[in-house]
Amino acid sequence: MAIDTTAPEAPLGAAPPPAAPAPHRPVWLQQNVLTAIVLAVAGFALGHWAGNRIAGGYPNVAGASGENEVAICLSLGLGVLGWLLGIGALNYPIAKMFGREAIQEPYNPSWTRFFKFSTDHKVVGVQYFFGVITFFFTAGLLAMAIRTELLYPTNHLIGPGTYIEIVGEHGTMMMMMASSAVVGPLGNYLVPLMIGARRTAFPRIEATSFWLFTAGYLVILTALPFGGFPTGWTGYAPLQTQASGGMDSYLVGFAVIGLGMILAGFNLIATIIHYRAPGMTWARVPVFVWSILATSALLALATPTLVTAGLFGILDRTAQTAFYVNERGGSSFLWENLFWFFGHPEVYIMALPGFGIVAEILPVFTRKPVFAYRVATAGMFGVALLSFFVWQHHLFQSGINPDMRPLYMLTTELISIPTGFIYLVTLGTLWRARIRFEVPMLFALGMLFNFLIGGVTGVFLSDVPVDVTVHGSFFVMAHFHYTIMGGLIFALFAGIYYWTPKVTGRQFDQRLGKIHFWCMFVFFNCTFFPLFILGLLGMPRRVFTYAANLQFLNDFSSVSAYLLGTSFLIFVANFIWTIVIEPRPAPANPWGSLGLEWQTPTPVPYYNFERIPVVMNDPYHYAEADADPVADISLPPPAVAMNRPPAAQAIEP
Amino acid sequence: MSQAISREPAEIQETLEERAYELRAAEGATWTGTRLAIGIAIFAFASLAFAYFYLRSGNNLDLWEVSGRAHSAPTAYGAAVMAFMLAAVALTVLAVRRLKAGRLIEWQTAGWASVLSGLLALGLQIFELTNLPFYPGRDGYASCFIGWATMNIVAIIGAVYWQETLVARFAVLKRLFAAEGTTFDSPLPAARLFRANADGCAAFMIFMAVAEVFFWVLFYVI
Numbered sequence: 001m002a003i004d005t006t007a008p009e010a011p012l013g014a015a016p017p018p019a020a021p022a023p024h025r026p027v028w029l030q031q032n033v034l035t036a037i038v039l040a041v042a043g044f045a046l047g048h049w050a051g052n053r054i055a056g057g058y059p060n061v062a063g064a065s066g067e068n069e070v071a072i073c074l075s076l077g078l079g080v081l082g083w084l085l086g087i088g089a090l091n092y093p094i095a096k097m098f099g100r101e102a103i104q105e106p107y108n109p110s111w112t113r114f115f116k117f118s119t120d121h122k123v124v125g126v127q128y129f130f131g132v133i134t135f136f137f138t139a140g141l142l143a144m145a146i147r148t149e150l151l152y153p154t155n156h157l158i159g160p161g162t163y164i165e166i167v168g169e170h171g172t173m174m175m176m177m178a179s180s181a182v183v184g185p186l187g188n189y190l191v192p193l194m195i196g197a198r199r200t201a202f203p204r205i206e207a208t209s210f211w212l213f214t215a216g217y218l219v220i221l222t223a224l225p226f227g228g229f230p231t232g233w234t235g236y237a238p239l240q241t242q243a244s245g246g247m248d249s250y251l252v253g254f255a256v257i258g259l260g261m262i263l264a265g266f267n268l269i270a271t272i273i274h275y276r277a278p279g280m281t282w283a284r285v286p287v288f289v290w291s292i293l294a295t296s297a298l299l300a301l302a303t304p305t306l307v308t309a310g311l312f313g314i315l316d317r318t319a320q321t322a323f324y325v326n327e328r329g330g331s332s333f334l335w336e337n338l339f340w341f342f343g344h345p346e347v348y349i350m351a352l353p354g355f356g357i358v359a360e361i362l363p364v365f366t367r368k369p370v371f372a373y374r375v376a377t378a379g380m381f382g383v384a385l386l387s388f389f390v391w392q393h394h395l396f397q398s399g400i401n402p403d404m405r406p407l408y409m410l411t412t413e414l415i416s417i418p419t420g421f422i423y424l425v426t427l428g429t430l431w432r433a434r435i436r437f438e439v440p441m442l443f444a445l446g447m448l449f450n451f452l453i454g455g456v457t458g459v460f461l462s463d464v465p466v467d468v469t470v471h472g473s474f475f476v477m478a479h480f481h482y483t484i485m486g487g488l489i490f491a492l493f494a495g496i497y498y499w500t501p502k503v504t505g506r507q508f509d510q511r512l513g514k515i516h517f518w519c520m521f522v523f524f525n526c527t528f529f530p531l532f533i534l535g536l537l538g539m540p541r542r543v544f545t546y547a548a549n550l551q552f553l554n555d556f557s558s559v560s561a562y563l564l565g566t567s568f569l570i571f572v573a574n575f576i577w578t579i580v581i582e583p584r585p586a587p588a589n590p591w592g593s594l595g596l597e598w599q600t601p602t603p604v605p606y607y608n609f610e611r612i613p614v615v616m617n618d619p620y621h622y623a624e625a626d627a628d629p630v631a632d633i634s635l636p637p638p639a640v641a642m643n644r645p646p647a648a649q650a651i652e653p
Numbered sequence: 654m655s656q657a658i659s660r661e662p663a664e665i666q667e668t669l670e671e672r673a674y675e676l677r678a679a680e681g682a683t684w685t686g687t688r689l690a691i692g693i694a695i696f697a698f699a700s701l702a703f704a705y706f707y708l709r710s711g712n713n714l715d716l717w718e719v720s721g722r723a724h725s726a727p728t729a730y731g732a733a734v735m736a737f738m739l740a741a742v743a744l745t746v747l748a749v750r751r752l753k754a755g756r757l758i759e760w761q762t763a764g765w766a767s768v769l770s771g772l773l774a775l776g777l778q779i780f781e782l783t784n785l786p787f788y789p790g791r792d793g794y795a796s797c798f799i800g801w802a803t804m805n806i807v808a809i810i811g812a813v814y815w816q817e818t819l820v821a822r823f824a825v826l827k828r829l830f831a832a833e834g835t836t837f838d839s840p841l842p843a844a845r846l847f848r849a850n851a852d853g854c855a856a857f858m859i860f861m862a863v864a865e866v867f868f869w870v871l872f873y874v875i
Contacts, residue, residue: 099821201682274681308700321789321796329716329793
């Protein structure tokens with residue numbers, strides 16, 4: 001329902017009670033990442049001590065390694081609490097108990113703001129970017145270790161136990177990273193700018209989501225000194241209940257990251273629904289924002305299942321419940337069901353934002369409107385909805401009544417229809433276009449190529465006979481690497497190259513960017529395509545030895561993986577040289593985009609827009625000389641109509 | 654109507670219209686946030702319900718429940734926890750109605766009583782958890798019960814915290830409003846946001862009531 005925005009007759013008065021300015025504190029008393037580390041270590045030590053006091057006398061709480069699981073879980077839990085306390089995430093929740101309102105965060109233009117709890121969505125976006133990159137490179141180094149071990153079929157550099165620990169750590173970290181790879185940096189930074197908002201709906205929740213993300217990184221790293229976990233990233237029981245202390249890090253880490261994901265989705269949904277500028281009707285919302293909305297819905301609704309499943313796992317290992325213990329009335333298949341009820345929407349949590357980036361970028365470099373805009377958005381929500389009804393296809397080989405397989409085969413194949421819609425929309429945008437092959441466009445096209453392979457092999461895998469044949473093989477692994485790395489990571493780089501001039505006011509060296517793209521594209525395919533063949537030849541996942549006749553393909557893949565890793569160093573060098581050491585100023589709108597985010601000054605001011613913009617058109621009217629401008633940021637708000645949520649009317653005085 | 658109002662320490666000037674827009678956005682976000690919080694909690698509790706029915710129907714090794722009803726969780730404690738939570742919910746809903754009617758003393762009384770009732774439910778739930786007639790891993794039922802009690806403790810803490818922050822905030826705002834000569838049923842931004850927050854808390858509490866009854870039936874009745 002549309003209503004006008006004229007000022008109410010009742011005096012607004014009355015400002016909301018003015019937020020108190022933050023008291024000035026000496027540097028050594030300010031909360032930042034250092035205080036967070038100190039309190040996290042203190043919390044960790046306290047938890048360990050308390051756990052040993054509580055459960056030290058009970059030998060039955062010791063896991064297979066003889067460690068006190070209660071002490072480990074408590075130390076991790078209190079460590080995370082200390083981390084949040086130290087960074088300042090709990091200041092406001094505590095102050096609220098005494099009726100106090102938030103303290104106004106002083107504007108801090110210095111670089112130190114990136115190491116503090118900030119409620120500026122742009123700072124949180126940049127923090128997420130570096131967090132995601134750290135996650136990615138840590139897990140990438142582990143991938144190099146995996147490929148190194150697989151250079152030889154029978155001569156081993158590391159033992160089987162260490163190998164599976166590295167595989168599990170790599171997979172888990174990559175999945176954690178990929179869940180927030182786009183929503184974290186680009187979603188938080190760009191969504192308010194794209195919808196014409198000055199802020200997000202719940203900025204403290206947004207900031208807390210990032211600091212939980214970093215806490216999750218640290219927790220999952222502790223798995224290595226605790227002996228790792230032998231389950232791979234899926235954490236299947238009964239191995240889960242038998243594993244050593246590293247499994248606690250896995251369960252607590254996933255729960256912590258999961259909470260962060262829920263909060264991130266929660267904030268973005270409320271922001272997109274309620275903070276759209278006047279005139280930003282649903283039909284004018286950028287496709288990228290639609291993709292973030294669909295992803296956020298999945299984050300907020302699917303992830304609670306993961307957190308609950310993790311809680312059950314922690315209870316099994318500490319309180320000795322039997323959720324996943326077959327011998328005592330539980331069922332290891334319960335974990336599989338709960339995990340994949342989250343895990344399959346998780347696939348689309350990773351895929352949808354990638355498509356959002358690509359659909360946003362294509363019109364800019366083709367100078368054409370998005371082809372079938374409504375079909376694209378409907379496809380995104382179709383995918384999101386259907387993703388809740390397919391999880392049982394992960395159990396085709398275990399834990400499912402065989403009579404149920406056709407149903408889940410059908411639902412899984414159905415999901416390819418809205419996915420196909422989105423894909424065809426991107427192809428329709430490219431049709432007969434005069435394409436500018438700039439670096440972001442190259443990555444977008446690379447994503448489309450890779451995702452086609454990942455998507456089509458996914459349709460194969462949804463068929464029960466194929467799934468039963470190649471289940472647990474390198475074929476499956478190649479499929480999801482094509483989907484996630486070939487899809488999401490390529491799209492992420494497209495977004496990074498595209499929006500960096502907006503975020504930093506500086507531009508990457510385009511020649512180095514193109515070298516980065518071609519190296520990454522070629523060596524990605526050389527690394528992962530052979531894995532399809534290896535899978536069809538029967539090479540299983542997570543096994544560190546293989547038949548001698550598979551060595552050539554493995555070596556080809558390993559050498560390609562090293563070169564793929566090197567291609568990321570080109571990106572890092574480009575970033576350090578052209579963004580940090582010798583900054584190259586970027587034009588205000590280097591790609592000629594119509595997007596609202598490009599109409600703000602660079603760097604973006606603290607409040608994004610001097611006046612809340614009035615949106616008059618969608619941002620895809622390229623090559624239309626007489627099209628209305630996207631927005632007028634100089635018009636006063638009362639001149640236009642805007643959507644208003646029903647709740648606001650209910651509370652209207 | 655583009656009179657500018659300075660908002661220290663921010664750098665920009667905000668118009669009345671912009672402030673009205675942001676206020677409506679904040680109210681709407683509270684409404685949506687509350688419903689999302691309920692949705693998130695539903696998915697979390699649905700996972701527990703799934704575990705309950707999955708293990709019960711599977712009855713692995715005939716170990717869903719070793720000894721039958723006689724050795725289940727004590728019904729009296731469960732009923733008391735549920736009763737106190739239902740009372741807390743009823744008091745919260747009543748408090749919001751009183752607030753809307755402008756009867757502030759009744760709102761405050763009902764609000765604090767709700768917090769007290771919630772705390773009693775919390776204390777009883779913790780006490781019950783530490784005094785069970787079975788060990789956690791005895792069977793499927795015992796495991797699910799421990800899961801429920803743990804999640805219930807977290808949910809009650811969340812709900813009571815929300816209500817407590819409301820009544821604590823009320824005390825502060827009351828003094829501020831008295832100084833300005835205004836009241837809680839006014840169109841002042843702070844009053845409107847407070848009412849939206851109180852409405853949200855009541856909605857979440859109603860969800861809590863449904864969850865308490867549903868799981869009480871699961872664990873103590875059937």
